Amino acid sequence: MADPMMQPSPLLELNDLRMHFPIRKGAFRRVVGHVKAVDGVSLRVEDGETLGIVGESGCGKSTLARTVLRIYQPTSGEIRYRNRSGGTVDLAALSGSALDEIHRDLRIVFQDPQSSLNPRLPVIDIIGEVLSVNGLAKGRELEHRVADLM
Numbered sequence: 561m562a563d564p565m566m567q568p569s570p571l572l573e574l575n576d577l578r579m580h581f582p583i584r585k586g587a588f589r590r591v592v593g594h595v596k597a598v599d600g601v602s603l604r605v606e607d608g609e610t611l612g613i614v615g616e617s618g619c620g621k622s623t624l625a626r627t628v629l630r631i632y633q634p635t636s637g638e639i640r641y642r643n644r645s646g647g648t649v650d651l652a653a654l655s656g657s658a659l660d661e662i663h664r665d666l667r668i669v670f671q672d673p674q675s676s677l678n679p680r681l682p683v684i685d686i687i688g689e690v691l692s693v694n695g696l697a698k699g700r701e702l703e704h705r706v707a708d709l710m
Contacts, residue, residue: 569640569648572605572628577637577652579620579627597623601637625668630659641666664694683710 579598582591597620605611613621626632628639630651639651644665651662667690677686688706691697697705 568607568646569642570604570606571609571642572603573638573640574601574603574628575638575640577601577624577627577639578635579623579632580635598627598634629666629668630654630662 577598578596578600580594580596583593583595584590585592599620601624603611613624615621623632627634628651630639634652637652640648641651641662642648643662649658649662651659654662684703684706687709688697688702691702691705
């Protein structure tokens with residue numbers, strides 16, 4: 561029997577997340593330093609919460625998002641995500657097909673519409689792409705699901 565006092569794990573939890581990019585110089589491309597784009601970020605997002613990340617241009621907002629989604633391999637830290645089945649997984653430790661599964665649930669839409677949305681594509685193709693690419697819908701079913709989403 562489940563303990564009614566036990567709280568579910570957060571939907572997303574970052575613990576001391578770091579993303580440092582090497583600075584390479586010289587003919588042998590030796591590492592001479594690091595750019596600390598994300599340096600020690602910790603946060604929790606619970607069910608029903610909305611989190612906004614704000615800051616000046618170049619402060620690491622997009623790098624943080626890309627690191628959470630594992631577009632970048634973090635330098636260190638934990639990215640704990642509660643998946644659909646209720647289990648918690650450390651995204652920082654995943655690779656290969658395990659990451660592909662997670663990418664079906666997590667998406668990023670950047671603020672700049674020119675880099676996020678292709679103006680040459682119809683809206684149905686833009687919204688339906690994720691369903692199509694992941695084999696979740698096609699044909700009339702795809703059209704109906706996109707219409708429902710809109």
